[in-house]
Amino acid sequence: MAKFFALALLGVSVATFGATEASAAERWTVLARRVGQSEEFRARAIRELKNRKNLSQELRRGLKTSDRPLALEVISALEVKSLVPDMIALVPSDRDGFLILGLNAMMTEKNQKQILATYSKQLTPQTFGAVSAGALVAILEPYGRLGIKLPPDSADLLEKHKSPEVRGSLLYYVRVMALRHRNFDHVGVVDRMARATEYQLRYQAESIRRELQTSRTMVSR
Amino acid sequence: MKILTQLARFCVFAFLISGLQLPVVVEAANSKSSQKSSEKKARSKRASQSQTKRAVKSSAAEAPSCSALKSSLFSKSSIEVRMVFGYKDARPARFVGDRHERLAFIEKLTSPCSGENQACGFYRSIEDADLLTKPVEIDGRVRAVKLYVVNSSVGSDDEENLSDPFQDWKSNHAETAFLDGLRSSDVVFYNGHSRFGGGPDFTSPKLARDGSVSVSAYKNNRQGLTKLVRALEEGRKPKSKDYAGLKVLGLYSCTSSQHFNRRIRSSSEAGLISSNALMYYSDALDQSVAALNTLLQNRCPKSLHF
Numbered sequence: 001m002a003k004f005f006a007l008a009l010l011g012v013s014v015a016t017f018g019a020t021e022a023s024a025a026e027r028w029t030v031l032a033r034r035v036g037q038s039e040e041f042r043a044r045a046i047r048e049l050k051n052r053k054n055l056s057q058e059l060r061r062g063l064k065t066s067d068r069p070l071a072l073e074v075i076s077a078l079e080v081k082s083l084v085p086d087m088i089a090l091v092p093s094d095r096d097g098f099l100i101l102g103l104n105a106m107m108t109e110k111n112q113k114q115i116l117a118t119y120s121k122q123l124t125p126q127t128f129g130a131v132s133a134g135a136l137v138a139i140l141e142p143y144g145r146l147g148i149k150l151p152p153d154s155a156d157l158l159e160k161h162k163s164p165e166v167r168g169s170l171l172y173y174v175r176v177m178a179l180r181h182r183n184f185d186h187v188g189v190v191d192r193m194a195r196a197t198e199y200q201l202r203y204q205a206e207s208i209r210r211e212l213q214t215s216r217t218m219v220s221r
Numbered sequence: 222m223k224i225l226t227q228l229a230r231f232c233v234f235a236f237l238i239s240g241l242q243l244p245v246v247v248e249a250a251n252s253k254s255s256q257k258s259s260e261k262k263a264r265s266k267r268a269s270q271s272q273t274k275r276a277v278k279s280s281a282a283e284a285p286s287c288s289a290l291k292s293s294l295f296s297k298s299s300i301e302v303r304m305v306f307g308y309k310d311a312r313p314a315r316f317v318g319d320r321h322e323r324l325a326f327i328e329k330l331t332s333p334c335s336g337e338n339q340a341c342g343f344y345r346s347i348e349d350a351d352l353l354t355k356p357v358e359i360d361g362r363v364r365a366v367k368l369y370v371v372n373s374s375v376g377s378d379d380e381e382n383l384s385d386p387f388q389d390w391k392s393n394h395a396e397t398a399f400l401d402g403l404r405s406s407d408v409v410f411y412n413g414h415s416r417f418g419g420g421p422d423f424t425s426p427k428l429a430r431d432g433s434v435s436v437s438a439y440k441n442n443r444q445g446l447t448k449l450v451r452a453l454e455e456g457r458k459p460k461s462k463d464y465a466g467l468k469v470l471g472l473y474s475c476t477s478s479q480h481f482n483r484r485i486r487s488s489s490e491a492g493l494i495s496s497n498a499l500m501y502y503s504d505a506l507d508q509s510v511a512a513l514n515t516l517l518q519n520r521c522p523k524s525l526h527f
Contacts, residue, residue: 069503096325098503101377105316134324141377164350165324172376175385198350200394204375207387 028058032070035077049074060086063099072102084111088118092127097134104142116148123154133163144173147181155186164198171201175208179215187212287521290492294407294468295519299365300357302513303402305395306372307413307422307474313432315379319413322506323372327353329510330368339517340510343368351398359519366517369406371398373413373423383425395423396448403452403467405459408516410471410494410509418480420445421472446481453488467491469525471512473505492525 034045049055055074062071063086075083087103094100100119107115119139122131131139136158143150150158150173158170170186171193177183190212193205294300304326306319327345330353334341343353343366353368373395375388382388399421402409416422419439427438456467471494472481478497485493494512508524515522 096328097321098325101318101321132328134321134328137321137324145378163324164345165320165327168350176376176381197347199348200350203390204387207385207390211386 028052028055028074029062029067029070032067032074035073046077049078056080056082059083063087063090069098072098076102076105079106081106081108081111084115088115091118091122091135092130094135094138095132097132097136097138100135100138101141104138107142112146116142119143120151120154123151123157125153125157128154128157133161133166136161136163136166137169140169140173144176144180147177147183149177149183149185155189159189159192164196164201167193167196168201168204171204171208175211178212284521284527286492286527287525290468290521290525290527291519293465294516295359295362295364296465297364297463298362299367300408301367301369301402301406302408302410303369303371303398303406304410304412304509304513305369305399305402305421305423307395307411307420308373308392308424308426309413310374310379310426310434312379312426312428312434317374317377317379317382318502319372319374320377322412322502323370325506326510327370329506330370330513337518338514340514357517368513369398369402371395379425388425392424399423400448400452403449403470404456405461405464406467408469408471408513409467410473410512412473412505412509415474415477415480416445418446419443420474420480421449446484449481450484450488453485453491456489469494469516471509472496473509490527492521492527494522494524494526 028049031045031049034041035049052058055078059071059075059080060083062068063083072087074080075087084103084106087099087106090099091103103115119142121127122135122139140158142148155170158166161167161170170189174186174189177185178187190205190208193201194209196202196205306323306326308317309319309322310317330340330343331345332341339357343355346352346354351369351371353370355366355368356363357366358364371394373392375382375385375391399409399411411421414420414422414426416426416434416439417436419442422439422445426434429435429437453467453470456464459466467489468491470485470489470491473494473496474480476497477495482493482495485491512522512524
């Protein structure tokens with residue numbers, strides 16, 4: 001699968017903090033912040049990271065600490081596939097969705113089934129309540145992009161979620177499924193969201209409704 | 222190296238590191254759910270007393286500009302803050318991340334409070350998905366804080382966004398929120414791209430032939446900055462007599478100091494938070510929450526310059 005998305009995620013910058021040049025013993029977290037810097041900085045940082053003996057262990061630890069964003073950065077930059085199982089194991093604990101976004105970026109034809117199976121487990125009635133809004137929004141992203149149907153009952157759960165961002169992501173998923181993959185399983189969501197209390201969701205639903213009408217008109221011709 | 226070329230090259234923003242104050246950013250909700258309300262009230266009272274003591278202590282040492290800012294910010298019964306995320310693409314990769322950052326920001330602000338943290342405990346509006354509110358006690362008086370949190374992208378794929386007619390609405394909505402905030406709000410934060418000085422920007426980027434962001438398109442036409450400065454100047458001639466102007470402008474974007482400060486300074490007396498160093502996006506999110514927390518505790522962030 002083409003890697004469309006940079007795992008630099010949301011901005012890969014270097015915290016210089018007035019720092020001097022990297023030393024051989026520099027912490028991996030300092031180097032990780034340089035991965036998204038200018039070409040020269042990034043190339044040097046990546047070289048140094050690759051030469052670190054216990055990098056995988058450091059990254060494995062980093063995934064479980066506040067250094068998680070940096071660990072994800074390095075895992076993606078260096079394509080450390082050996083840590084995908086560790087990332088999968090941490091999916092249930094992802095509070096902001098950034099780990100799942102990182103996993104999305106590491107998705108390949110080989111591991112796609114396993115990753116999506118993990119996401120499906122988060123979308124069951126039994127587990128759904130414990131999944132953060134950020135994680136749900138991140139989980140929905142590959143479903144739409146790849147044209148994958150949601151697990152049974154999950155669309156209902158997403159539609160009733162208190163977070164308008166989750167409901168908006170469901171709308172986005174329905175749009176992509178209908179327009180890109182000609183799947184209309186959940187288009188009823190659009191009509192119902194057109195009556196949402198939040199005006200942003202109503203506007204989004206109306207926009208999708210118009211697109212679907214135009215699309216159907218073109219198909220029928 | 223293929224993956225490396227896909228890495229986001231943009232900088233989220235940075236702060237004046239040397240001056241950055243780092244108040245505690247409270248972690249997730251307190252896990253104990255069985256606290257009695259009387260214990261909670263007693264703790265709240267102690268926290269309030271200690272906060273008042275600290276406020277008195279800090280005011281003795283603070284700069285006149287900080288005192289003036291706080292006086293202006295909390296002179297009314299309500300305070301309006303706007304946090305606007307620009308269109309955070311990662312070109313030449315297709316990923317766009319501002320909606321995820323916005324949600325992470327909202328999750329922090331709506332998490333339960335503990336200790337003296339004030340960047341928490343916000344309620345969400347039922348009618349307006351961008352609006353969060355909470356009451357804050359300052360010098361014994363309750364102020365209503367209205368916080369608008371807006372982002373620019375519809376989805377996480379720039380290519381898909383370009384074909385989505387709702388993207389135009391989102392971009393216009395974010396830009397309007399930002400510019401209107403400069404004219405009529407108390408505090409405005411921008412978190413997004415500088416676009417080589419052509420920002421702030423709330424739309425999909427103009428691209429060069431190789432798929433990277435076109436430097437010349439933004440350097441030659443600094444539309445974002447022009448609109449920003451015009452809005453600041455309009456805010457100096459407000460329609461409402463009650464509006465005393467923008468108090469704080471935070472520009473969390475790459476090297477915003479170099480790109481924007483000079484023009485902004487000639488158009489506004491607002492306190493400025495800007496960047497001449499680089500910071501990782503997650504650090505930047507934490508710092509914007511921290512700056513908001515500091516302000517709501519009736520203190521001036523050390524990163525704030527007048």
